[in-house]
Amino acid sequence: MSDSRRPHTGRRRNEAARRAILDVAVDLLGRDDGAPVTIDSLAAAAGVGKQTIYRWWPSKGAVLLEAMAERAGTDIPVPDTGTLRGDLEAFLAATFRGAGQRLTASVLRNSMAEAQRDPHAREHMRAFVESRRRVLTGLLERARDRGEIAAGADLALMVDQVYGVLWYRVLVGHGPLGDAQAAELARALSDQAAARLGDAAG
Amino acid sequence: MSDSRRPHTGRRRNEAARRAILDVAVDLLGRDDGAPVTIDSLAAAAGVGKQTIYRWWPSKGAVLLEAMAERAGTDIPVPDTGTLRGDLEAFLAATFRGAGQRLTASVLRNSMAEAQRDPHAREHMRAFVESRRRVLTGLLERARDRGEIAAGADLALMVDQVYGVLWYRVLVGHGPLGDAQAAELARALSDQAAARLGDAAG
Amino acid sequence: MSDSRRPHTGRRRNEAARRAILDVAVDLLGRDDGAPVTIDSLAAAAGVGKQTIYRWWPSKGAVLLEAMAERAGTDIPVPDTGTLRGDLEAFLAATFRGAGQRLTASVLRNSMAEAQRDPHAREHMRAFVESRRRVLTGLLERARDRGEIAAGADLALMVDQVYGVLWYRVLVGHGPLGDAQAAELARALSDQAAARLGDAAG
Amino acid sequence: MSDSRRPHTGRRRNEAARRAILDVAVDLLGRDDGAPVTIDSLAAAAGVGKQTIYRWWPSKGAVLLEAMAERAGTDIPVPDTGTLRGDLEAFLAATFRGAGQRLTASVLRNSMAEAQRDPHAREHMRAFVESRRRVLTGLLERARDRGEIAAGADLALMVDQVYGVLWYRVLVGHGPLGDAQAAELARALSDQAAARLGDAAG
DNA sequence: CGGTAACCGAGACGGTACGTCGGGTCTTTCG
DNA sequence: CGAAAGACCCGACGTACCGTCTCGGTTACCG
Missing domain, CATH: 1.10.357.10 (Tetracycline Repressor, domain 2)
Structure with missing residues (x-):
């Protein structure tokens, strides 16, 4: 998904990663193939570690709803x-x-x-x-x-x-x-x- | 859940089993503890093999909705x-x-x-x-x-x-x-x- | 404890799976490329679900040692x-x-x-x-x-x-x-x- | 672990940090609870950033063995x-x-x-x-x-x-x-x- | 004496593997 | 031959560490 490298931002939250996650979430939610949006696929598609998602959102539902x-x-x-x-x-x-x-x-x-x-x-x-x-x-x-x-x-x-x-x-x-x-x-x-x-x- | 032993009926469909499954399904659906009703727990609580569920319903959702x-x-x-x-x-x-x-x-x-x-x-x-x-x-x-x-x-x-x-x-x-x-x-x-x-x- | 001889119903342990796991374990242990034998790779190489490993062995080490x-x-x-x-x-x-x-x-x-x-x-x-x-x-x-x-x-x-x-x-x-x-x-x-x-x- | 504040030494290596790391390493290695001494816990216990460890040792094993x-x-x-x-x-x-x-x-x-x-x-x-x-x-x-x-x-x-x-x-x-x-x-x-x-x- | 280079604590990051859980299938044994 | 028991494959879950990176700050050296 994110071919171009996303720069680290050191010890502060990486806004680019946040955006990528939400964008991908919308994208995946939009598919109505019934595939239920897994955290793994979300992380993979956003080019992000799973931990980065769990660090900022308490659960999958929270990410999806924010995206929505x-x-x-x-x-x-x-x-x-x-x-x-x-x-x-x-x-x-x-x-x-x-x-x-x-x-x-x-x-x-x-x-x-x-x-x-x-x-x-x-x-x-x-x-x-x-x-x-x-x-x-x-x-x-x-x-x-x-x-x-x-x-x-x-x-x-x-x-x-x-x-x-x-x-x-x-x-x-x-x-x-x-x-x-x-x-x-x-x-x-x-x-x-x-x-x-x-x-x-x- | 099913304290009294439900007898095997051999080769004919066991109506008691069907009832037990639906009853337990309603019971579990009714809990609003957020626990999402698994087939395993459903089968266990109904005192039924998982296969007996899948023999008669195509998927978990079908059982739950019929129960509902x-x-x-x-x-x-x-x-x-x-x-x-x-x-x-x-x-x-x-x-x-x-x-x-x-x-x-x-x-x-x-x-x-x-x-x-x-x-x-x-x-x-x-x-x-x-x-x-x-x-x-x-x-x-x-x-x-x-x-x-x-x-x-x-x-x-x-x-x-x-x-x-x-x-x-x-x-x-x-x-x-x-x-x-x-x-x-x-x-x-x-x-x-x-x-x-x-x-x-x- | 109280249960006497229960005749064991249900599917029996798959001996072929057991063998495949141990064989693959020996194989992977044998590589001295330093790659530390993961359960995932073990399961994948043996064509087995991870749960099947954890069902029969309490830990990765136990499998590896039995293989050894x-x-x-x-x-x-x-x-x-x-x-x-x-x-x-x-x-x-x-x-x-x-x-x-x-x-x-x-x-x-x-x-x-x-x-x-x-x-x-x-x-x-x-x-x-x-x-x-x-x-x-x-x-x-x-x-x-x-x-x-x-x-x-x-x-x-x-x-x-x-x-x-x-x-x-x-x-x-x-x-x-x-x-x-x-x-x-x-x-x-x-x-x-x-x-x-x-x-x-x- | 290090209650008293360790003074910065500017651009020279901080010997106190090195000591703290090795001391903590020995301490953690000594626990025979089987917990396998992580870099994170090592850094935390020594009151040190992880990078400070990786700056001076090529890997976890190297630190532990030097400590040993x-x-x-x-x-x-x-x-x-x-x-x-x-x-x-x-x-x-x-x-x-x-x-x-x-x-x-x-x-x-x-x-x-x-x-x-x-x-x-x-x-x-x-x-x-x-x-x-x-x-x-x-x-x-x-x-x-x-x-x-x-x-x-x-x-x-x-x-x-x-x-x-x-x-x-x-x-x-x-x-x-x-x-x-x-x-x-x-x-x-x-x-x-x-x-x-x-x-x-x- | 004002840069600047190297160090430091901190902690977010992309990843890999963990051990568990649940879905749906398959097999064995009993009645 | 239906039903229980339960092993099987699969794959997602949320966590733990790894080793890398950047930040903001401190101190010593150099021009």
Whole structure:
């Protein structure tokens, strides 16, 4: 993998090695051949000793999740179309399109599986999920401030519906995940919000 | 595990062995100590030779998922309150209550993790999920026939909104899964359905 | 402990694997390229899983020593020339010639090194050494019975003088180990025995 | 190990560090817990960087053997009792007593093991052994000059019998190594010498 | 007297081998 | 002839050391 020699950095952590490990991790996670990413192959492909991985990460799951967070966390821009439905549709489309990619989906599936076994990975997963949720929650709060969502609405549950559908489809693979689904779900959620507003009004 | 001696049955398949294997599988899946259920421990605990497992199941994942399906698949009665919201609330409450139990949740988490690695398990998971979805889909279709849901509504997506939230919370564990969530989600979905009806009417 | 005769079910030890392991061990020990015989290479060369080695031997040293004992223990015939000096010369010549071979010497050196670290190997070495000593002790006892060695002579020390010289030269390599040395040492020891006889007589 | 701070010596070799390394090496070699003295533990215990060891010694074995030579090489005084047997008995008693000490024996065993693997150590061992042999050879030559040993006698083989017995017992541990053995062996060797003298005379 | 060369403690690095664990197959013996 | 027992091959696991490297610092020598 790393043909060109990576220089030692003495007694300080070698940033180049860290990068190589994470890059290779994303690469391997992306393969959906079912091969479950071994530490040996990871180390070999990164041109790194296994100890260098274990020195900095407590477990395989931790590496994979950090790698995943880097990849999947590639910022989804927060749109501002002026309406809840427009914002949702744009955000969901970008999000679903990302997660729908074969490679990213594979990363997500492997990571979630790892998180079920490894407590470290679990914690990383929790943090990753939280960071993603925060973005969407912000979008919804803005809409609420604009008066498009009732004050008492359960924003968390709305967020869960989005990411729930996303993970569910990624993990089980029973249905597609693309622009059409994003649009449909955006409409459903804005309908939910509108209905509650009407309640409050009436 | 099997204190009393299970008799050999000679040349015919030993149903008792099959039962013991599935029972032990559920038991081990239920432990959420993170220990990942090995075939050896499964065979030992069931008082069964490993070959007896492999004779009847193609892989570890297949056993575990079949075990899970037995447990988690305990039939949720399909309610009939006369209204979509009532039906949903009853169904979701029962479903969430089941999945929210520590043991069942543990089984689900382990099974989903297994399904990400093992193709056999993946297929089983797909089938299990499909069977569960069919029930809820039936409930929604009935409501559509009653005129509570628009003809063009994406029922599959509504089903996903339910099971997506369920799996998402089970797997990540960032929020509770109980009657309150069931009620809130039932209300949201029926609102969403009603909104589409209004569109169609106008 | 409490178990009486259990008839043993299940697959039996694979004798071919055992032989392959020991043969390969001798082969690898024999290389005096300094490469220290790893379990991995041993298993690979024998076409055997590592576990199969660890199932039957407690440590690497134990395998190597058993292999060595088989090789070096190839029976040295006990000569019967009628005189102590003749017997000694024949026995020592055969023994030294064996140990002097490059391959056997290499096996001996590696084994002794292993025995210094590994308690299991140490015990095996003790047993091997003891079995070799017994043969020579028997030869000396016969000579004592014939009256060629004084009753009070320290036979154990005489045996040590033989094997001491042998191991010393094998391990340090400061001098040859062949027929000439055998003859010289045989003469020295029979002289030494004769001297004690004279003492007793005088 | 080194509680008090060792002062830097700038660009000149730090003698204190060298001493600390050798002292710790002897200390660790002396443990007969079978733990095989690693460079890391050696460096840590000496409060020294690993590079400081590799700067001055070509390999682990070299350090250990130099340490051993220092300890075991503590000069055995060459006695002068006037007779071969007396000289031998005194010299052997002192030598055996030294090597018989648990700590020294442990050092010797570990060093010899190291010498079988490491070429540097092997060479050091050869040199050490040679220096020890020279002393005993000198003692024998003096006796030959006095006419107590025949001119044609194989002094080297006599020396080998002494050190052979010593190493053999140290390495295998099948018998004690003390004054009694020293006396018995001294008598045996002087008997050998006397016998050859008689031959020459007759 | 200000570089600079060689030493030092520290510790990360790429590797190799370790001994263990688990997966899935194969073989033996019993009922 | 199915089922238990369990040995087999394979390969990943996480750890221990190896010998190399770079760092930041100290001290002695040299210009």
